[in-house]
Amino acid sequence: MTPIQDCIVNKNHRINPIWIMRQAGRYLPEFREIRAKNPDFIKLCLNENLSSEITLQPLKRFDLDAAIIFSDILMLPHGIGQEVKFKKNFGPELSLINFDKIKNTEEKDFINKLKPIYNLLKIVSSNQIVRNKKDLIGFIGAPWTLLVYMINRKSPKLKLNDNFFNDKMLIGNLLNIIEKFLKLHIKNQIESGATIIQIFDSWAGLVEEKHLSEYIYNPTLNLVNYIKSFNTPVICFPREIKNYKEFCSTVNPDVISIDYNVNPEEILKNINIPIQGGLDPRILLEDKETVKKHALKYLQIFKDVPYIFNLGHGILPETKPETVDYLVKFVKDAK
Ligand code: 1CP
Secondary structure, eight states: OOOHHHHHHHHOOOSOOBOOOOEEEHHHHOHHHHHHHHHOHHHHOHHHHHHHHHHHHHHHHHSSSEEEEHHHHHHHHHHHTTTTEETTEEEEEEEOOHHHHHHHHHHHHHHHHHHHEEEEEEHHHHHHHTTTTSSEEEEEEEEHHHHHHHHHHOOOOEEEEOOTOOOOOHHHHHHHHHHHHHHHHHHHHHHTTTSSSEEETTTTTGGGHHHHHIIHHHHHHHHHHHTTTOOEEEEEEETTTTTTTHEEEEESSSSEEEOOTTTTHHHHHHHHEEEOBBBOGGGGGHHHHHHHHHOOOOOHHHTSHHHHHHBBBBOOTTTTTHHHHHHHHHHOOOO
């Protein structure tokens, strides 16, 4: 059994596995070299030779317990016919929604369009570094976070447009379509070799209390149950959600990934499923002593429960690879 799977099923597991959110890409010079030659990000994600190589890059450098596929949550809108472009120093830019086109997307066309992602999973899962020893994490964006990008057509940064909720009909219809294609995407990832699925709900924190069931709990629960039906563990990352306890008791993931604003001691008191993450990615921009101090804090707080070491959001592009090396070794050596 892999270290992460053991941590999930074995309540007495006491060795902390580690992987890092957004570990593939961004801060590695070998990624930047490939990226510089491939200006079209979507095309890069759909080049299985390069995307599998990028997925493996961090595992060649560091003793991480999982690979996460080099892909993006916005491959879903791309797959159902909403154009996605990534602009330098701006982020994603999506075209206007053509609802009829989206509604009429055929399942086989969607799978065909995203086939290189499934091929990437096949290539990586049969690679020596990963096979039988490490998890291969597939992922999706949660329905809410995808809805945010699809309607807002760019990153919401801190807040949604005032007219975001204007067209309730469109929102309801879109959520259903997103869920249908997310299930297809999940099924194909698992059948191609993903051993765990993580659901990224990066904008969960933007939902008001009164809308939580409609936009977060119900759609996420449907997907969590779907993933579990394959006997595959599911990790949820509802970033900045106000009530992690209520989220866990309602949605019931196998692992809850906490963001860096969460007080780890409070979480320990309130939640009794395996926990992942928490460390502020900005700590990795500091010196080794600071990294050690903060990593140790998480290890000590979670020493008696199953805990997967990770960050509280994606690693920052300016992080030095040496610092990641130091962190991984420190966590692996800590008993
Ligand atoms: O480890 C990895 O890097 C694996 C691949 C990965 C993952 C898990 C990428 C590659 N993206 C993601 C998830 C993702 N994509 C999320 C959820 C996690 C999070 O909150 O960070 C989100 C919100 C996106 C959407 C996205 N993709 C943005 C917008 C962020 C925002 O502020 O709104 C951006 C800029 C991207 C592009 C992207 N995706 C991945 C990479 C390496 C990049 C940068 C592309 C480049 O080089 O320009």
